[in-house]
Amino acid sequence: MTNPIDALLAEKGVLLADGATGTNLFGMGLASGEAPELWNEDAPEKIVALHQNFVDAGADIILTNSFGGTRHRLKLHNAQDRVFELNRKAAEIARSVADNAGRKVIVAGSVGPTGELLQPLGALTYDDAVAAFKEQIEGLKAGGAEIAWIETMSAPEEAKAAAEAAIAIGLPYTYTFSFDTAGRSMMGLAPKHVHGVADGLSQPAVAVGANCGVGASDILASLLDMTEANPDAKVIVKGNCGIPEFRGTEIHYSGTPELMSDYVRLAVDAGAKIIGGCCGTSFEHLAAMRKSLDAHQRQARPTVEAIVERIGPLRNKTADQSGAVQGGEGRRRRRA
Helix, strand or coil: CCCHHHHHHHHHCCEEECCCCHHHHHHCCCCCCCCHHHHHHHCHHHHHHHHHHHHHHCCCEEECCCCCCCHHHHHHHCCHHHHHHHHHHHHHHHHHHHHCCCCCCEEEEEECCCCCCECCCCCECHHHHHHHHHHHHHHHHHHCCCEEEEEEECCHHHHHHHHHHHHHHCCCEEEEECCCECCECCCCCCHHHHHHCCCCCCCCCCEEEEEECCCHHHHHHHHHHHHHHCCCCCEEEEECCCCEEEECCEEEECCCHHHHHHHHHHHHHCCCCEEEECCCCCHHHHHHHHHHHHHCCCCCCCCHHHHHHHHCCCCCCCHHHCCCCCCCCCCCCCCC
16 A cells, blocks of 8 residues: 655645544534535535645645435434445545645545444444445545544544544544543543554554644644654644634634744644644634644653643643543544
8 A cells, every 4th residue: 555644744744634524614604513525416616625725734634525424324314325426526636736836745534433332332343433434435545545544533443443444444543532521532532542443453553642622732742642642643633713602693713813823833842743623623724733843843842831821721630630531432523
């Protein structure tokens, strides 16, 4: 399996991934509860604009509009029989933008959680999860995705099932967890243990890390744990744009371009190799992040205290302040 990330890292040192899918599509008219994946066929020009704006802002990696592209998610919209075509179209749209960028832009096939509980907590078997992810990743590969970008995971076994599916289809893969519950994933995974999730599979991950979660400070604290646990690993951090705040019925994010620029500098200093934005991260934010990344020379590794001083307080405990989280497993609908 070819690995586009290593090749581009060798050239650039640190890569910039794109920003929010959901937030920006909502700004283009996506209705609450509507499946973004359906826009791959119903409004492809808007998905083209999403990717083009991120490429214009300087993204080295763009994620396909396929986060909820498994049969389990699509059945909520009576589209479970369209998995292959919707994912293929998602990758084809992103591929068309990347191919016209005039520079190397990696097309990563976004693979989010199924929304189902795996046994013994729920009815979904590990083998059925692998099959569902294979179905999705087959479409992504057919459309031109170069890597399976497994993201916003909570349960290690589900992430491993998606990784096994990527290997079976013949795509290299990355995976990221959302450490949004007292510094851990909702199913209790600590950031320092993220490196072992795919142990036992025939191919290792190209990169691992964190996305979404709560605020930028919290994900940087998780990053410190991940890079301390394995300083040689290629670690991804794709944090939310500041803190989500309700204003009436709408969610706004507190992060300014200046804050996200400082987040990039801190992420580089903490050892991240791939840095992007998640919920709330606009094209303007990403352009500021690109400028910050290009100008920054790596400095001393920050402490949690330094992160808090520069970009604001933690919203949660850190993982070493909390025990393993027990209880049911929740799912984010998508990257917002």
